[in-house]
Amino acid sequence: MLAGAGALALAATATVTLANAHAAPAPATAKLSPAAATTLASQLKSGTAGAYYDAQAKKLVVNVVDQASAAKVRxxxxxxxxxxxxxxxLDAARQTLKAKATIPGTAWAMDPKANKVVVTSDRTVTGAKxxxxxxxxxxxxxxVELRHTNSQFRPLIAGGxxxxxxxxxxxxxxxxxxGSDPYIxxxxxxxxAVQEWSDQQGGQTIATTETSKFPGNDYSIAKYSxxxxxxxxxxxxxxxxxxITKAADATVGEQVKRSGxxxxxxxxxxKALNASVNYQEGTVDGLIQTDVCAEPGDSGGALFDGESALGLTSGGSGDCSQGGETFFQPVPAALQATGTQIG
Structure with missing residues (x-):
């Protein structure tokens, strides 16, 4: 039985296993939020190649390929x-990977710190694949940089x-x-996997699934009863x-928490944005890639930073004993697609 009135507000997971060049420093008086840095990088797309927050140096960094873009960023x-x-x-490399190497057990994302598309294969990718x-x-x-993991990419169904x-x-x-109706x-x-949800095993129905998208995306809503x-x-x-008061886009380098x-x-x-993961069940695009651990049962759980909702636990590899990587469906995109908002 879940305890407390806030029990159902947390990130939960399901038990279904699916498996440098130097540049001049920024002006001391200028300030730019992580979201604004990411937006700036997209606006200067022809001259930039992603952005990230350098937590150690406590500064926002935007990759550039020419001095004109460097001046605008500064x-x-x-x-x-x-x-x-x-x-x-980098986008062209991603498209080539999608066309020629969409293999279950692989994932890729553009890493702005490495200025490469990092491709990872799990233990199921062997032989001809x-x-x-x-x-x-x-x-x-x-x-492109190719890496391997001894774990297996899988959705983390089991059960904040x-x-x-x-x-x-x-x-x-x-x-x-x-509207005025509450949803999960x-x-x-x-x-x-589930049409009717309860807050305890074998309990009464508290919500019914209304919309569910997977693969392609990885989000669903269930209407409370x-x-x-x-x-x-x-x-x-x-x-x-x-x-939780708002939804926000994640930023590479951002420190985050997950509850499951x-x-x-x-x-x-x-670690990266707009990641693609090729689960055995199909490909999911547009995910947030992190080094936060998770295990089966954490699926669907909340990724957040302070009062900001960032993501929903999708899947990954590894565990919380050995460590691993976990991918999250961005919350803003899920809210827009389902016509919902943070309550």
Whole structure:
């Protein structure tokens, strides 16, 4: 039984296993938010190649490929960093990977710090599949870096707070509203597996899945029934909760936390955006890649930074004993697609 009125506000996970060049510093008086730096990098797309927050130096960095773009970045209050590959070159590499190497057990994302597309294959990619992936990666030259993990990429179905169905346990991501009606926002692979949700195993229905998208995306909403409490909070598993007031886009280098019903609260860093993961069940694009650990049952759970809702736990590799990487469905995109908002 979940304890407390805030129980259903947390990130939960489901139990279904799917498996440098130097640049001048920014002016001391100028300030630019991480979101603004990312927007700036996209606006100067022909001359930039992504942005990230350097936590150690406490500065925002925008990759640039020419001095004109460097001057514009510096004027906006971020620090330019000269790199080799343009965003267009990196996007072209991603498209080649998608066309020639969409193999279950692989993932890729543009790493702005490395100025490369980092491709990872899990332990299931062997033999002819690994040979094919290696050939495609080598053909893309130094725009791509190929890595391997001994774990397996999989959705993390099992169960912040646990929500239960007859065939799966997931974690609740965020409580949201659609019009005046309250809804649960969680992972799509959870919504695909469960139609009616309860707050305890074998309990009464508290919500019914209305919309679910997976693969392609990984989000679902379930409409609350009855009078279940649905505060806009995340369970911190220490007797307290984190209030959630808004949704926000993640930034590479951002320090984040994840709450899930299997492994509770863990923290880490955003490593890449717009990641593609080729699960055995299909490909999901546009994900947030992090070094936060997660395990089966954490699916759907909340990724957040302070009062900002960032993502829903999708899947990954590794565990919270050995470490690993976890991918998240961005919350803003899920809200827009479902017509919901943070309550």
């Amino acid at each position: 004027a906006k209050g971020a620090e330019p960093r000269m790199v080799t590959h343009t965003m267009a070159q 690994l040979d094919r992936l290696t050939k495609v990666a080598k053909g893309l030259g130094d725009t 707070d646990a929500i239960w169905g007859s065939s799966a346990r997931c974690s609740l991501g965020f409580n949201v509203v659609k 926002l969680t992972a799509g692979h959870c919504g695909n 009855g009078s279940t409490e649905h505060p806009s909070e995340v369970d911190l598993y220490n007797g307290s909760t984190q209030k 019903s299997t492994t509770q609260v863990h923290d880490g860093t955003v």
